[in-house]
Structure formats: C-alpha cells, structure tokens
Amino acid sequence: MSNPDAATPRERYRAQVRExxxxxxxxxxxxxxxxxxxxxxxAKQIGMSGPALYRYFASRDELITELIRDAYRSLADxxxxxxxxxxxxxxxxxxxREWALADPQRxxxxxxxxxxxxxxxxxxxxxxxQIMAVLLDACAAGPLPDTPPSPIQAHLDDHRAWADQHPAPxxxxxxxxxxxxxxxxxxxxxxxxxxxxMGFDPARLYAAETESLTGR
Amino acid sequence: MSNPDAATPRERYRAQVRExxxxxxxxxxxxxxxxxxxxxxxAKQIGMSGPALYRYFASRDELITELIRDAYRSLADxxxxxxxxxxxxxxxxxxxREWALADPQRxxxxxxxxxxxxxxxxxxxxxxxQIMAVLLDACAAGPLPDTPPSPIQAHLDDHRAWADQHPAPxxxxxxxxxxxxxxxxxxxxxxxxxxxxMGFDPARLYAAETESLTGR
DNA sequence: AGCAGTTGGTTAGAAGGTATCACGAAGGCG
DNA sequence: CGCCTTCGTGATACCTTCTAACCAACTGCT
Numbered sequence: 001m002s003n004p005d006a007a008t009p010r011e012r013y014r015a016q017v018r019e020x021x022x023x024x025x026x027x028x029x030x031x032x033x034x035x036x037x038x039x040x041x042x043a044k045q046i047g048m049s050g051p052a053l054y055r056y057f058a059s060r061d062e063l064i065t066e067l068i069r070d071a072y073r074s075l076a077d078x079x080x081x082x083x084x085x086x087x088x089x090x091x092x093x094x095x096x097r098e099w100a101l102a103d104p105q106r107x108x109x110x111x112x113x114x115x116x117x118x119x120x121x122x123x124x125x126x127x128x129x130q131i132m133a134v135l136l137d138a139c140a141a142g143p144l145p146d147t148p149p150s151p152i153q154a155h156l157d158d159h160r161a162w163a164d165q166h167p168a169p170x171x172x173x174x175x176x177x178x179x180x181x182x183x184x185x186x187x188x189x190x191x192x193x194x195x196x197x198m199g200f201d202p203a204r205l206y207a208a209e210t211e212s213l214t215g216r
Numbered sequence: 217m218s219n220p221d222a223a224t225p226r227e228r229y230r231a232q233v234r235e236x237x238x239x240x241x242x243x244x245x246x247x248x249x250x251x252x253x254x255x256x257x258x259a260k261q262i263g264m265s266g267p268a269l270y271r272y273f274a275s276r277d278e279l280i281t282e283l284i285r286d287a288y289r290s291l292a293d294x295x296x297x298x299x300x301x302x303x304x305x306x307x308x309x310x311x312x313r314e315w316a317l318a319d320p321q322r323x324x325x326x327x328x329x330x331x332x333x334x335x336x337x338x339x340x341x342x343x344x345x346q347i348m349a350v351l352l353d354a355c356a357a358g359p360l361p362d363t364p365p366s367p368i369q370a371h372l373d374d375h376r377a378w379a380d381q382h383p384a385p386x387x388x389x390x391x392x393x394x395x396x397x398x399x400x401x402x403x404x405x406x407x408x409x410x411x412x413x414m415g416f417d418p419a420r421l422y423a424a425e426t427e428s429l430t431g432r
Numbered sequence: 433a434g435c436a437g438t439t440g441g442t443t444a445g446a447a448g449g450t451a452t453c454a455c456g457a458a459g460g461c462g
Numbered sequence: 463c464g465c466c467t468t469c470g471t472g473a474t475a476c477c478t479t480c481t482a483a484c485c486a487a488c489t490g491c492t
Contacts, residue, residue: 010439010489017440032332035251040478051480052441060479105332113328114408116248116321125413152424155416162414177421185401192330197341198378200371205393208368226460226468233469256449267451268470276450 018056020046025067029105071106072127075099079134089138093183093210104191111184129164135179139172145215182209234272236262245321287322288343291315295350305354309399309426320407327400345380351395355388361431398425
C-alpha cells in the first residue's frame with residue numbers, strides 16, 4: 001500500500017493534489033511563517049473552494065505535522081548524503097547552515113517556538129534520532145581530543161539512552177550534543193535577525209563555533 | 217508626562233486597566249503561546265466586551281509589542297540587579313536560565329520564531345543593547361583567558377559597532393557573543409522540549425556550557 | 433453494459449477571531 | 463452648571479477553521 005506510482009489512478013491523483021497543497025503551504029510558510037498558514041488561501045490558489053482541502057488533510061494541524069515530517073526527512077537526507085560522501089563534522093555543520101538558510105521558516109518549524117499543547121508524533125522523533133545517529137557517527141569517527149574526563153561526560157555516559165545503542169565514547173556523546181546546541185544557538189539567532197545591524201558577519205561566528213567543535 | 221501615580225484619576229484608571237489586560241495576556245501566553253493570544257478572550261475575562269480593549273491597545277500587534285518591551289525590561293532588570301550585586305559571568309548565566317524557566321513562552325517571545333514581517337520598535341533594540349552592555353562589563357571584568365588571537369576576534373574587533381563604544385578587548389567581545397549564542401542554544405532546545413525523553417539532565421549541560429565560557 | 437459504492441467537489445452555516453463604526457453614558461474641568 | 467473628552471456598548475464587515483448536506487463523477491463488480 002501507498003506504493004508511489006504503481007497505485008491506482010485515484011491514489012496517484014490524490015498524492016498529486018496533496019503534493020500541490022504542500023507546495024503552496026511551504027510558499028506561505030516561507031513568506032509569513034507557519035502561524036500565518038491559511039487553508040482557505042491555499043485552496044483559492046489551487047483553484048478549489050475551502051472545505052475541499054479537508055478531503056486531503058483532516059485539519060490544519062495535520063497538514064503542519066506532515067510538513068514537519070517532510071522537513072525532518074529533508075534535513076536527515078541532507079545529512080545522510082553528506083555523511084555517505086565521507087563528510088566530517090565541519091562539513092555537517094556547513095550542511096546544517098546551508099539547509100537552514102535555504103528556508104529559515106522551515107528551520108523554525110523544527111527548532112523554533114513550540115506550541116505548548118502540541119505533541120510530536122512518534123515517527124518524527126524517530127527521524128530526529130536518525131539525524132542524531134549520523135551526528136554520532138561523525139563525532140566518533142573524528143580524532144577525539146584528549147580532554148580530561150569532565151563531569152558532564154560522565155553524566156552523559158550514565159544516561160545514554162538517547163544515543164540509541166550507539167557505541168560512541170562519552171566524549172563523542174558530548175561533542176554531538178554541543179554540535180547541536182552551539183550551532184543551533186548561533187544559527188537560530190542569526191535567522192531570527194538578532195544579529196542584523198550588529199555589523200559582524202554571522203558566517204564567521206558560525207565558522208568559529210564549528211572550529212570549537214572540531215578542535216581546530 | 218506618563219508620571220506613574222501623580223497623574224489625573226483618568227490616567228491612573230487607564231494605566232490600571234492596561235496593566236490588567238497585560239496580566240491576562242501573560243496568562244494566556246504562558247498557557248498556549250503568543251500565537252494563541254486572543255483579545256476577545258481577555259475582554260471576556262476582564263468583564264467587558266470585545267471592542268472595548270481597542271481603547272487601550274490599538275491592535276493585537278501593539279499589545280504584543282508592549283509585552284515584548286516589558287519582557288526585555290524584565291530581563292534587563294534581572295541582569296542589572298545581579299550585576300549590581302557583583303555577579304560574575306556564571307551568575308549571569310544562572311540568572312538567564314532562571315528567568316527563562318520562570319516563563320518559557322516569555323523567553324520565546326524575545327528569542328523564538330520571528331514573524332517575517334515584524335519590525336521591532338527602536339526602543340526594544342535599545343533595551344537589548346543595555347543587556348549586552350551588562351554582559352560586556354562582566355566579560356571584561358573576569359579573568360581573560362590567554363587564548364591565541366583568533367580570526368573571529370580580529371573580525372569582531374573590526375566590527376565593534378554593536379558594542380556601543382564599550383571599551384572591552386576583542387576576547388571579551390567574543391566571550392559575550394558566545395555567552396549569548398551558546399546559552400541560548402542549550403536553553404532554547406531545553407525549553408522547546410527537544411531534550412525530553414533523552415534522559416540526561418539539561419541543567420548539567422547548561423552548567424557545562426557555562427564553564428566553557430568562564431574558562432572553568 | 434449497467435448498477436452500486438466510494439470519492440471529490442460544491443454551497444451553506446456554525447463558532448470564533450480582529451477591527452471599525454456609531455451611539456449613549458459617565459466622568460473631569462473650566 | 464454645562465461642555466467635552468473618554469469609556470463601553472452593540473452592530474457590522476471580513477477573516478479564519480471546520481462540519482454538514484448534497485451532487486457529480488469515477489471505480490469496480492456482477
């Protein structure tokens with residue numbers, strides 16, 4: 001089931017319309033953010049009347065959830081592709097920034113302000129852990145710095161459930177987490193425009209933080 | 217003008233109602249985020265009918281802008297109070313986390329997903345630069361590490377307009393920026409719930425990042 | 433081939449949101 | 463005391479999401 005092209009014409013048409021809906025949804029999100037996404041406006045752009053969209057997505061939330069899923073998949077694919085090409089941590093950091101700059105609102109859809117009630121479906125967290133696996137591979141592969149065993153690394157070694165059985169040493173666990181938090185910190189502030197008017201080049205700050213992870 | 221209590225009874229009443237509106241607005245934001253803020257619901261809670269609120273705030277956006285202003289002021293006050301008590305960088309880091317955990321949605325109102333069209337009013341950026349000034353003071357006061365002069369520090373030294381005439385050495389500029397981006401990275405991911413279910417303690421990660429700034 | 437059932441589309445309408453307008457009531461001030 | 467500003471109201475226009483009822487068209491089975 002849900003076979004891409006060998007399905008019935010009906011299912012193919014259905015998938016096609018769903019894709020067109022999502023295409024216009026992404027355009028709206030890129031233009032005005034996810035909170036401004038309007039099913040009515042999408043319907044008008046496609047050329048059908050409002051309620052017709054509910055044949056394809058049960059609700060506005062379900063559409064957004066599907067977009068989140070696609071965004072996670074897109075980022076995971078970008079990471080996997082670069083990792084398969086033998087990329088190191090610095091290359092992954094560059095990949096992350098390129099992916100985020102290509103569509104800032106898509107980045108914020110994953111890592112921006114959460115809606116208090118919203119609970120992410122199980123499969124998105126699964127894709128997120130795939131991204132983490134690629135990251136852990138890269139962290140474990142690179143030359144591990146001979147840092148003294150810090151308390152945080154011991155703590156992470158004690159609570160490595162999130163690493164999903166990955167056999168990375170404690171310092172690699174720590175590095176993967178720092179990759180995430182440090183790059184997200186510099187990147188999200190840049191994308192949110194908090195650096196505009198400050199004069200310096202955000203790319204250089206990002207590069208410096210990347211170097212702080214790869215150990216120069 | 218806008219004298220707090222010595223004004224006319226009319227102005228006092230007006231200020232009182234505005235405060236009550238903002239109080240309920242904060243409750244709504246803490247409960248469901250800023251995007252779910254409803255002027256109608258606030259009016260109902262206060263006991264007056266919808267359009268009456270427009271006597272106090274010209275629009276929903278103006279109310280939110282006022283809340284952003286208050287949030288910036290609150291954070292700046294917390295920073296200044298701790299700095300006046302002789303706090304170092306680590307204490308400021310702790311202050312930031314406490315302030316954020318007290319009301320995560322308030323933190324996201326300042327540093328969360330931006331609305332593409334929205335332009336922050338001039339005075340909020342001024343308050344933000346006051347926060348940066350306190351941060352630069354603390355960075356310049358602490359013992360500066362004898363790190364080799366890195367390219368990023370030279371770049372920041374060349375573009376120090378954002379430091380607003382502050383006579384901090386390049387390494388302090390760099391440290392202030394890292395304070396911002398690294399702590400925001402760890403904090404925002406924690407507040408957004410991206411660490412839930414991962415097992416480790418976000419406070420320890422935050423503490424470790426704080427140590428990375430203070431140089432242990 | 434023809435009939436039945438699923439599916440996709442429509443319009444109408446409920447419920448709730450922002451925001452404007454016109455009007456009446458209440459307060460402050462000369 | 464009377465005027466005038468201000469406050470709150472209901473009515474209204476125009477959005478939004480989403481449900482219900484209805485109709486057309488396509489699919490598949492006999």
